Amino acid sequence: MDQTGVIAGPPKSPWGSVAPSAPSCSLADVMSEQLATQLEEENHDFPTLPDPSLDPLSVDLSEAETTSDMVLAKMLQLQFDKEFDDQLKREEKKFNGDSKVSISFENYRKVNPYEGSESSEDEVDWQDTRDDPYKADKPVITPRKGFTxxxxxxxxxxxxxxxxxxxxxxxxxxxxxxxxxxxxxxxxxxxxxxxxxxxxxxxxxxxxxxxxxDKREHSTAEQAVDPRTRLLMYKMVSSGLLENINGCISTGKESVVFHADGGSFEDLQVPGEVVLKVFKTTLNEFKNRDRYIRDDYRFIDRFSKLNPRKVIRLWAEKEMHNLTRMRKAEIPCPEVVLLKKHILVLSFIGKDHVPAPKLKDVKLSSDDMRDAFYMVLHMMQVMYQECKLVHADLSEYNMLWHEGKVWLIDVSQSVEPTHPHGLEFLFRDCRNVSTFFQRRGVGEALSVFELFNTVSGLDISIGAEENEAEFIAEIVALEKRNEDHVQRRGKKNFPVSMEDEGPPFKPDADD
Structure with a gap:
């Protein structure tokens, strides 16, 4: 190849344009004052380089000349430090992830994060208010406290x-x-x-x-049920016993009542409208519940105060047996359809999803109110003498008016007259009934003492002053004598047994 056309020239520098080398001169020229003056005049034309002692971060190196190796090295070092810090940020984010406890690589960074103003809010101390527009113009005053x-x-x-x-x-x-x-x-x-x-x-x-x-999840609250109860209700619907459950119609201290449409289940005759009486699985609202069931000979062997759920199931079973006795004696009351743990399925007292009103809410004529009193008197006598039961919570709140008759409900707390407090419960029922009908203007309403003797068939003397305390004292003494008599006879000689009392009832394996 012919290289005659190649023009020799100075070698190119990778660091940029290189100034032409100064012509060589002798030592005498160097020492001359004329050459010194000429060099000083030429130095005024060169750009002023930044002071190497300055911080490279505080100097804008992009506008400086790159003819100096030191300036160029600082620019490269600054770029390397920024890339290194960016890599640290990515590694830190990858390592910490979404963890609440994080590890910071702040000590390994090359560039001060506060100078770059690219750091996040978490990296800035909470006391730093330099960028706060509301505090930038306020002087920072150091408090003088604690020292002198x-x-x-x-x-x-x-x-x-x-x-x-x-x-x-x-x-x-x-x-x-x-x-x-x-x-x-x-x-x-x-x-x-x-x-x-x-x-x-x-x-x-x-x-x-x-x-x-936790309480809401493990107990039946007002107008709501726990997961176990919801599962039982769902099984009743899925098995065909119920068509659907419409909603809550009543709440009380011991249970929540839901209205439902009856279906068909095996050989059971399910009415068109029924109610689900769900007994609450908490004893907070009815803490003295065991008073009515602990001394009942029918459940004395199965009563366990340490297991509230089993107590509630016994409570539901007790109402089933009491209603069955009352239905056999033709007392107007709900009919038991099925009992499943603490859920009792009863016939609906009402019509077209409208429950029958309570006796305290219905407005009756004087004749109807007088007839209602005699109905209640007759039912109390039949319950005590034939069914061997005392309602123990009889009042205008537990009596419904439907189809021209008085219906009794809520007999889960009902006890037998042989109960250690049976006569006291009967006296309390008589007081509620007598007070209610006397306030409603029924002249034929008996006093509490006369009503008690009429229902119980006893002949407890009534003083001229009708002292209630003395009357109750005689009742308590009579209960004491009856309790001693019952203990001598034993529970096997009670006149009424629990055989054939109630519809099909199949306890579960965990019962």
Missing amino acids: GKGKNITTKHDEVVCGRKNTARMDNFAPEVLVGDGLGMDLKLSNQVFNSLKQHCHSEQRRSARLH
């Missing part, structure tokens, strides 16, 4: 302002539901006393909420 003399300008962690701001920042850790402000224009400071009070209150509320949630 030479150290009067020293601020420690116990300072009131510093500690107050720190308490405010710590509120987000344990009480996110407490609003402490968004930080813009609000310099909220919580004292230690207020902070500790709020912390204790929040922890107490969290524990109370957890207890209520």
Whole structure:
């Protein structure tokens, strides 16, 4: 190849354009004053390079000349440090992920994060207010507290302002539901006393909420049921016993009553409209429940106060047996369809999804009210003498008016006259009935003492002053004698047994 056309020239530098080399000169020329003056004039034309002692971050190196190796090295080092910091950020984010506990690589970064102004809010200290538009124009005054003399300008962690701001920042850790402000224009400071009070209150509320949630999940609340009860109700619908459950129609201290449409189930005759009486699985609202069932000889061997769920099932079974006795004696009362654990399926007293009104709410004429009194008197006599039962909670709240008759409901607490407190319960029923009908203007209504003797068939003397305390004292003495007599006879000689009392009832394996 012919290289005659190649023009020799100075070698190219990879660092940029290179100034032409100065012509060589002798030592005498160098020492001459004329050459020194010429070099000084030529130096005024060169660009002024940045001071190598300055921080490379504070100098805009993009506009400087790159003819100096030092300047170029600093530019490359700065670019390398930024890339290294970016890689650290990615590794830090990848390593921490969504974890609440994070590890920071802040100490390994090359560039100060506060100078780049690219750091997140979490990397900036909560006391830093340089970028706060509401505080930028306010001077920072160092509080003078805690020290005197030479150290009067020293601020420690116990300072009131510093500690107050720190308490405010710590509120987000344990009480996110407490609003402490968004930080813009609000310099909220919580004292230690207020902070500790709020912390204790929040922890107490969290524990109370957890207890209520646990109680709601494991017990039947008002107008609601627990998961076990919902499962039983669902099985009744899926088996065809019920067409659907329409909703709650009544609530009480011991149970919740739901209206449902009856279906067909094996050989059972299910009415068109029924009610589900769901006994509450908590004893908080009816704590003296065991008083009515503990001394009942029918359940004395199965009573267990330590197992509330079994007590509730016995309570439902007891109402089933009591209603069956009353139906055999032709007392107007709901008919038992099925008993499943603590759910009792009964016939509906009402029409077209409208329950029959209570006797306290219905407005009757004087003749109908007088007839209602005699109906109640007759039913109390039949219950006591034929069914061997005392209602124990008889009042205008547990009597319904339907089709021109009085119907009795809620007999789960009913006991037999041989119960240690049976006569006391009967006297209380007589007091409620007599008081109600006398207030309604029924002149034929008997007094509480006459009504008690008429129903029970006893002849307890009534003094001229009709002292209720003396009357009750005689009743208690009579109950004591009857209890001793019953203990001598034994429970096997009771006149009424539990055989053939109630519809099909199949206890589960866990019963």
